[in-house]
Amino acid sequence: MNFYQTPPVLKNQFKHDSFLQAYLQRKFPQSQFPEAHADLDRLGQSVVSEYLELSRKAESQPPIHVPYDAWGNRIDEITVSEAWKAFEAISAKEGLVAIGYARELQEHSRVYQFLKLFLFHPSSAMYTCPLAMTDGAARVLEEQPDFKASFDHLTSRDPSSFWTSGQWMTERSGGSDVSGTETVATRTQTSFTLSGVKWFTSATTSQMAMTLAKIEGQDKLSLFYVELRDHSGRLRNIQVNRLKQKLGTHALPTAELTLLGTPAKLVGEEGKGVKTIATLFNITRIYNACSAIALMRRGMALAFEYSKVRMAFGKKLIDHPLHSKTLADLQVRYEACFLLTFYAVELLGKSECKKISPQELATLRLLIPLVKLYTAKEGVAIASEVIEAFGGAGYIEDTGLPQILRDAQVLAIWEGTTNVLSLDAQRAIFKEKSLGGFLASVKDKTKNPQVLASIDTIVAKMTAADETQLNLHARELSFALIRVLGAALLEEHYSSQSSYAPHRFVELGLLSPAFFEHDPNGFQDYINGALT
């Protein structure tokens, strides 16, 4: 007898998502945006049919580095699958970057664009990684008139002129700590050339990249623009050392590069590279959060469909209360992440259209690192639970499920790790004074006494802590702050604190930071003792 299990079948990911539809009803109603809704409906179907097929093909045909041609000439070609190439044209035609810059829907344009990215991401084999860097570069170059032609390429809807951009920040001497950058920019008569090693460069097939370097004789970093290839398609004094062999993101080419006098142009002022690039990170971190919620949603959709067909102990999984409660808790956590991410997207759209209030601006500043770190961590946790929800099938490669967990893991690392972003959140709080605005936004959305009490606890603990304590507890503070906002957004979404999701989110706990009460220095001896 053949043994078989019924695979879960995905439905239109736009139409068959009642939580998403309820969000749209509140924030992006069909009556106001009929064309966008029709477009999203179409995309919701494409991502479970043709794009899903392409992403499977891209995932199964990773990029290859060809260092030399048959005659011994160094060529450093990176060949990618036809499916990966197809995503470039698809991204242009779908306007996945362009929509955010055409601003036809004014401040709602970013919501529309990110809804598309949200649907697209799990069926893109991580093509959203180059798109994130492209969008980030476009945002920086939009404000630099000298780079108008490149900006037009990055925001084009025409596949023949659309460009993607890389972003080369990480060097062997540091990724989180870019001050360790060793790449040197040498002045030429008209511009600069760059020399150094870039240790992680994703999307190496892109037409351009943004990168940091120190101008000879200077300590501070400057931002540079590089076009990778000359008119004949040859790399411009760039050597590809190798492609990384990665846990996930298999279709995405990530290379180690050596720059050997690569022509480059300065972007912005000399020595102001870190400040100029901050604009780019705001965008890529929101993409990161969007990718995390997209993976959560895809995993949840699959697990839910599976629970309706898989039998255990004489009934469907969904009919086992413990299984369905497990899924319900995941859905609550996912919904909080979704609302947090799209709150950031809404505020981004408002800021770009100059329709943002000072309170909202402060909220956005602190929200960006927090939403990135929180959704990334929840993404990994939820992906892991999704795999378990399939039992043994979840661990089997050709179900496609392990890829969700692998690809979720990178979201906690690139664009800033959890610790590094927690420290950025502290900068936002103490140097840029964003906490008042952030907490005011939380209070505008909640009446829940537990959430309000948590805010008081957070503020009291922060006020009583010294700098060392704050640094030590940067993670706990980040998680507590983002969770109170998550609770408030759920309450706002459901128009009630006692509806299931907002109530359960608070019940799941951790709205206050767990500072050391007993032995603040004990962890040093404890960890040294445990590891030696």
Ligand SMILES: Cc1cc2nc3c(=O)[nH]c(=O)nc-3n(C[C@H](O)[C@H](O)[C@H](O)COP(=O)(O)OP(=O)(O)OC[C@H]3O[C@@H](n4cnc5c(N)ncnc54)[C@H](O)[C@@H]3O)c2cc1C
């Ligand atoms: C698949 C993949 C693709 C990538 N693509 C790109 C790319 O295209 N371009 C690019 O520029 N980079 C890219 N990266 C690199 C990535 O951005 C960095 O790996 C990341 O920023 C972390 O830097 P690092 O590796 O130097 O880690 P480190 O900075 O060495 O960090 C190691 C650990 O130390 C912790 N840590 C560091 N500083 C502190 C501190 N002050 N306090 C407390 N804890 C701290 C971190 O949280 C982390 O856990 C990619 C990485 C991956 C995995």
